Structure formats: C-alpha cells, structure tokens
Amino acid sequence: NAGVTQTPKFRVLKTGQSMTLLCAQDMNHEYMYWYRQDPGMGLRLIHYSVGEGTTAKGEVPDGYNVSRLKKQNFLLGLESAAPSQTSVYFCASSYWTSGEQYFGPGTRLTVT
Amino acid sequence: SQQGEEDPQALSIQEGENATMNCSYKTSINNLQWYRQNSGRGLVHLILIRSNEREKHSGRLRVTLDTSKKSSSLLITASRAADTASYFCATDAEGYSTLTFGKGTMLLVSP
Numbered sequence: 754n755a756g757v758t759q760t761p762k763f764r765v766l767k768t769g770q771s772m773t774l775l776c777a778q779d780m781n782h783e784y785m786y787w788y789r790q791d792p793g794m795g796l797r798l799i800h801y802s803v804g805e806g807t808t809a810k811g812e813v814p815d816g817y818n819v820s821r822l823k824k825q826n827f828l829l830g831l832e833s834a835a836p837s838q839t840s841v842y843f844c845a846s847s848y849w850t851s852g853e854q855y856f857g858p859g860t861r862l863t864v865t
Numbered sequence: 866s867q868q869g870e871e872d873p874q875a876l877s878i879q880e881g882e883n884a885t886m887n888c889s890y891k892t893s894i895n896n897l898q899w900y901r902q903n904s905g906r907g908l909v910h911l912i913l914i915r916s917n918e919r920e921k922h923s924g925r926l927r928v929t930l931d932t933s934k935k936s937s938s939l940l941i942t943a944s945r946a947a948d949t950a951s952y953f954c955a956t957d958a959e960g961y962s963t964l965t966f967g968k969g970t971m972l973l974v975s976p
Contacts, residue, residue: 757907786963795953795968796908809962843907851895851957854964856907 755779757857759844765863766834774829774860776844784847785827786811786854787819789840796843802827803850834864868892869954869967877973884941886970888954889934895957897930898964899939902951911939911952944974 757778766772776785787799788811798811802821816838818830827846831838841861845854869890878884888897896915900908914921914930914937921928927940941948951969958965 784963788966793968796966798963798965801963811963845908850963853898853910853913854900854908854955856909858907859905 757844757846757855759842759857759860761860762858763861765865766831767865768835770834771830771832772834772862773831774842774844774862776827776829776846776857777825778827778844778846778855779825780846780848780855781824782846782848782855783824784850785821786845786847787817787827787829788843788845789813789838790843790859791840799829799842834862836864838862839864868958868961868965869897869956871952871954871967871970873970874968875971875973877975878944880944880946880974880976882944882974884944884948884972884974886939886952886972888937888939888967890937890954890956890958891935892958892960894932894959897928897937897957898955899926899928899937900953900955900966902953902969904950908953941972944972946974946976948972949974 786801788796800819805824844857847854872887898913899911902908953969955964955966
C-alpha cells in the first residue's frame with residue numbers, strides 16, 4: 754500500500770499562474786482533507802470531502818478550489834496564485850471524520 | 866480561534882530524559898489525538914484517547930486526559946534522538962466538523 758501520495762513535491766509559481774495539486778489514497782477512505790502549514794500557524798484546513806462528489810469549506814478556503822471526482826483522488830486548485838499562498842500543503846485521509854488521519858508527504862509551493 | 870493549544874512551544878532535553886507536552890482545549894471533545902511530524906514530512910498518528918478514557922499507553926508513550934480541566938498530556942519516556950520532531954494534538958470537538966490541530970510542540974532530543 755502506498756498510503757497517501759501527493760504530486761508534485763515542489764513547485765514554484767509566478768503570481769497569477771494556476772496549478773493543481775493531486776492527492777491519491779489507496780485505503781478506500783471516505784474522508785479526504787487539504788491543509789496548509791505555515792511557520793507558527795500549525796495546520797489549517799482548506800477544504801475537505803466526505804465522499805466522492807462532495808466537498809466542503811474548511812478554515813481558510815479563499816483562493817482555492819477542490820474536486821473529488823473519484824473516491825481515491827482529491828484535487829486542490831489554485832486559479833490565480835498569490836504570494837500569500839506560499840506554504841507547505843498536506844493532504845490527508847481517514848475512515849471517518851473524527852478518526853485517525855493518514856497524511857501525505859506534502860507539497861512545498863512557492864509563489865513569487 | 867484555536868481549539869487546541871500545545872505547551873510548551875519548544876522543549877529541549879537530553880537523551881534518556883522524559884519529555885512531557887501538554888494540550889489544552891476549549892470545548893467538549895469526543896476524542897483527542899496526538900501526532901508526530903519529523904522535519905519536512907507529513908504527520909504521523911501516535912495515539913487516540915476517547916473522552917471516557919483517562920490514560921493510554923503505547924510503547925514509550927503515555928497519554929492522559931483530564932476532561933474536567935480540558936487538558937491532555939503526552940509523556941515520552943527514555944527519549945531518543947530519533948524522537949526529535951514536532952508533536953501536535955488534535956481534537957474531535959463539539960461544534961467542529963473535522964479534527965482541529967494545535968500549533969505543536971517542537972521537541973529536540975540531544976545525544
């Protein structure tokens with residue numbers, strides 16, 4: 754089992770560019786999450802999904818969109834990147850919303 | 866506002882010593898979890914304690930929960946250099962749809 758994988762691992766964008774981060778899990782989890790982690794801020798939830806075809810906003814959703822077309826994949830999109838979106842992005846999944854979360858290795862994004 | 870807060874923010878100890886980290890939270894919880902994050906990596910789940918449990922052990926880890934004080938502690942006994950990491954508490958709390966994470970405690974264990 755690969756667990757939770759994220760692509761890409763690193764990315765540098767210019768302000769205004771767009772990109773999509775891909776998260777995949779092979780554990781048949783219903784719940785998937787996107788977080789960002791900034792120094793001194795801990796983990797902040799961007800969006801999450803409670804099942805295929807469903808998404809919901811988290812604590813910091815502005816500037817991001819998500820899609821869950823397949824149960825195993827959760828995509829995070831930045832339509833027009835801003836320097837404030839420079840961060841490390843983590844995807845996670847779980848069997849149920851209050852249970853143990855399994856994290857991917859992260860994507861380090863820099864927006865110049 | 867932060868549901869869970871770890872204390873201290875940073876902790877530096879020698880190998881073989883015990884490390885204690887605390888987590889305080891604001892609202893009633895169903896469970897509380899502890900995670901470890903090695904530098905540059907994703908978080909790894911360590912232990913889950915339910916609201917009706919007071920203490921739980923896993924190897925060198927001991928977690929306590931005091932719901933009357935809305936606090937939990939994570940004790941790592943006989944620490945090793947490999948325990949150097951950030952430790953986060955996460956709560957499944959009333960009023961929140963998902964787990965909420967604290968800002969973490971950075972633990973440095975020196976050989």
